[in-house]
Amino acid sequence: MIECNSIDEVRNNINNIDEQIVKLIAQRGEFVKQAAKFKKDSDAVKAPKRVEEVINKVKDLAKSTGANEEVVENVYRSMIDSFINAEMKEFEKLK
C-alpha cells in the first residue's frame, strides 16, 4: 500500500483506480447485455438466485482481500440493480 503525503496524492490514486473501475464496469456491462440473448422472460432476466451467488462470491473475495465487506455488498447490490435495468431494456429490444 502506498503511503500518501498529501490530499492531492490521495486523490490522484483514487482517480487512477476510478479509471480502472469504470473500464471494468464497461466490460461487465457488455457481458450482462449478452445475457439477455439467453433469457426467456423477465424473471430470468432478474435471476435472483444468481444475484445471491454473486453477492456471496464477492463477499468471500472481500474477506480474503481485506476489502470492506459492507461496502462491497452495497456496491454490488446497487450495481447489479442497474445492470438488471440495462439487461431488461436489451431483453425488450430483442423480443
Ligand SMILES: C=C(O[C@@H]1C=C(C(=O)O)C=C[C@H]1O)C(=O)O
Ligand atoms: C448477467 C445476468 O443477469 C442479471 C445480472 C446479474 C449481474 O449483474 O451479475 C446477475 C443476475 C441477473 O440479475 C445473469 O443472469 O447472469
